[in-house]
Amino acid sequence: MAIGRIVVVGASLAGLRAVEAARKAGFTGSITLIGAEEHLPYDRPPLSKAFLEPGDDAVEAPYFRTEELLRDELGVTLRLGSPATGLDIESREVIVGDDRVPYDALIIATGSTPRMIPGTEEVAGVHSLRTLDDAIAVREALSGGARTVVIGAGFIGSEVASGAQKRGVEVTVVEALPTPLVRATGEAMGQAIASLHERNGTALRCGTGVAAIEGDGRVERVVLADGTVVEADLVVVGIGVVPAVAWLEGSGVELDNGVVCDETLWTGVPGVYAAGDVANWFNPVLGERQRMENWTAAAEQGAAAARNALDPANAKPYGTVPYFWSDWYDVRIQFVGSPDADEVVVVDGDPTGGNSADRWVALYRRGDRLIGALAVNGQAVIMKYRVMIGKGAGWADALEFAEKKRTKAKAAAL
Template structure:
């Protein structure tokens, strides 16, 4: 009997299982996950979940009943420890699963700074337990230090400031978000912190933590000491590929895949944060750690896995969003050094920035530009010219003036 094994019971894994059934796959499906919870939404853990009035229950991606109705076997609380591709077996801490095809969707793991192993009060935000601990600490109050000026760190800082807490963000780079949106955009977005009372300390690193049992302060490389009752580490993540080291799969900043999400080993596909795949739209390899990509990749990988003769490439325009201090940041595509502000102004409450490559539009960044962003995403997907994107921007400005 055919058996699809999916390792990773988060968004990519759940959508993979559902897509296999919708494709008509009649074999067995096993969804392996190392957490005991039913699959739940992760992006909300650093957003709505941490808000003072936010819901304390996770957003589940599917119910136990729905998964049973699809005849999907859940193997929760099991950690994959080895993949034997010759035998076509996934080995977990509880046993083995033979597969005829499989999807790797193990995601990524947050990077923790050494020195905090025996201290309470130092957290990352990745799992439901992580977010519950951070929310409880925020509700208790005190001084908050966020290490890392990226999107998750900014979301935590925003939630803390809404409670009136003292917040400091420590960022090793001179400008936050350089790799994500470039230096100019990173500086503009990060100016929100000062407007809402968050201290941003750039160009300095963390050399240690102080405290007896519970964190009391963070020591910086420039000699400063920042008092802390809660420390949240948001310095990035690594693809969860440690269990695949001896599998024979090609690994390079994730599981290397072609445009069909096929790995270097027959019958094995990858999706979500762990997948490093060739995106034909931009003719480059990408690894995207965002909600929409995980959902789409999971579904495409499973369909390709169970119907390889009908395999289709996964092509997408990357999209992500982040909420800071009541404002929404959205980005589509890729950045370049050739950009133009086509609506509003950097540093104001609203702006739209377009990124250009040659004669084409390849990216767009908005602050409070929800009515604009998806139109630009479609234009990038359709390989519209930069001139067409400028025309659309002009029409939006005219509508705002005369509408």
């Protein structure tokens, strides 16, 4: 069928890239962008990084585009501040409250929502860190010197802790698992990365959960499962996210840890594609089904989904080597590939101590193939490993490359 109307649900990075890609592909029909927040699309990574660090607390919100550009140059009809509440795939309409928005092609880019601790919804001073409004509230509390407890030692929680530490704020990180970051980097490397907290003066308590968050209308203390009490004026909950798919239940779109898609990001429903955190798609590069919660995937998938939605007969598979980064205490952590490995080997530096703990690289093996790479302050090399993974490089080739890099570095130091 001819496509004259595109609807993008989710005023996110993925949603914005879908809009831009459609126009770049020459689409001249109508585009409607539906967003639950009142804000224009904005960049999320800075919210837990530079946005929280000391400096000018009047820092501007990280919007991608102005309203004038979206409306006048890209020709987008903006429906912000009202979330999609349902989908009718028979009539091809997105339901927004009492309204129905018709589409010929639909891009689902609703992202994810943070997990919260039950019973804390009405407790002042308890926040997740997912939205711009969350970040503003957390920054204001840190500016006031709030004693801070971060629940969850993942990347978002750890970035918040880093920002608090740089402000001189008392901060404790609580992690229920004995080893943090297992899902993101694997068990072998999780503890090595987590040690950055203690090396920078942040208290880290692993292997104990939270029994209660207490206070008279406002948080005053966090009670841990082992009975420890930590006084707190601010609690930031960073215990993961879930795909934002409640509005799709009963619609006929298959849901399983997100929106289930094929390698082209198609949902199996005519005209409906998904992108970003919400998309559970088959990645042909790694040969596994993935749902990626990172900036790079959101940007690339949004554009790919729009192009395929406009020309489904010639839809191209979207494959990638996943990449994400995180900044803690002036240290850049980068990961490429998959942490689902048979073996992890440190090929440069030593994360256990000494000066080499400030820079190290680990490689991940699955079978006889290089499947992942983790670098701490290894910006000069990490993308080389990403290229190797994308080309299906063997494990022996990866180790040989790493040895050549070490040899060259030693020679340069002489």
